[in-house]
Amino acid sequence: MDALQAILTRASVRDFTDQPISDGDLHTILEAGMSGPSCVNARDWSFLVTRDPEILTKMAEANGRPAEPLKKATLGILVLGDLERAFPRAPEYWVVDGSIACQNMILAAKALGIGSVWLGTWPQMDRVERQQALFDLPETVVPHSLIAFGYPADPELKGRGFYEEDRVHMDKW
Numbered sequence: 001m002d003a004l005q006a007i008l009t010r011a012s013v014r015d016f017t018d019q020p021i022s023d024g025d026l027h028t029i030l031e032a033g034m035s036g037p038s039c040v041n042a043r044d045w046s047f048l049v050t051r052d053p054e055i056l057t058k059m060a061e062a063n064g065r066p067a068e069p070l071k072k073a074t075l076g077i078l079v080l081g082d083l084e085r086a087f088p089r090a091p092e093y094w095v096v097d098g099s100i101a102c103q104n105m106i107l108a109a110k111a112l113g114i115g116s117v118w119l120g121t122w123p124q125m126d127r128v129e130r131q132q133a134l135f136d137l138p139e140t141v142v143p144h145s146l147i148a149f150g151y152p153a154d155p156e157l158k159g160r161g162f163y164e165e166d167r168v169h170m171d172k173w
């Protein structure tokens with residue numbers, strides 16, 4: 001699958017089969033996460049990875065009801081901002097850098113035939129604090145987003161991607 005096809009056909013997947021994701025595919029997904037741009041090349045992220053169903057359930061519960069899909073996933077990645085590595089003059093870029101890593105991993109997974117759904121965490125601080133407590137994270141390591149991965153229960157599921165002409169402002173507002 002080429003990059004454009006992955007982008008245009010991606011859809012959030014919230015129901016998964018039991019088929020495990022191989023170590024090779026996990027490595028590719030993480031490599032994609034680490035291959036995006038980051039402000040001043042700060043690479044101010046880390047990734048907490050699990051395939052353990054008990055940990056997946058605890059992660060899901062820490063985020064509340066919207067993260068239910070994680071309970072059916074075979075792989076979960078908690079993307080973490082690493083504030084000690086962030087650009088000192090504008091540390092808030094850690095959020096942008098984390099988002100790029102998320103989307104890169106989601107698209108890499110799509111290209112491998114693996115479904116995923118982004119589960120928002122930061123800036124909902126109750127979720128952030130529960131994830132921090134669950135994994136006993138240092139204060140400078142901030143949960144950004146959770147992503148649930150797995151092979152889609154419905155292999156036909158395709159993106160509703162659509163183009164909206166009125167969102168485009170050519171040369172002037």
Ligand SMILES: Cc1cc2nc3c(=O)[nH]c(=O)nc-3n(C[C@H](O)[C@H](O)[C@H](O)COP(=O)(O)O)c2cc1C
Nearest residue numbers: 010011012014066067069117118119120121159160
């Ligand atoms: C920042 C962010 C947070 C999200 N949080 C959740 C979530 O907690 N639970 C969920 O089921 N989907 C979540 N999503 C997925 C969106 O609901 C989904 O991307 C949107 O409805 C568009 O559907 P699509 O991804 O299938 O195109 C989140 C997406 C983003 C980008």
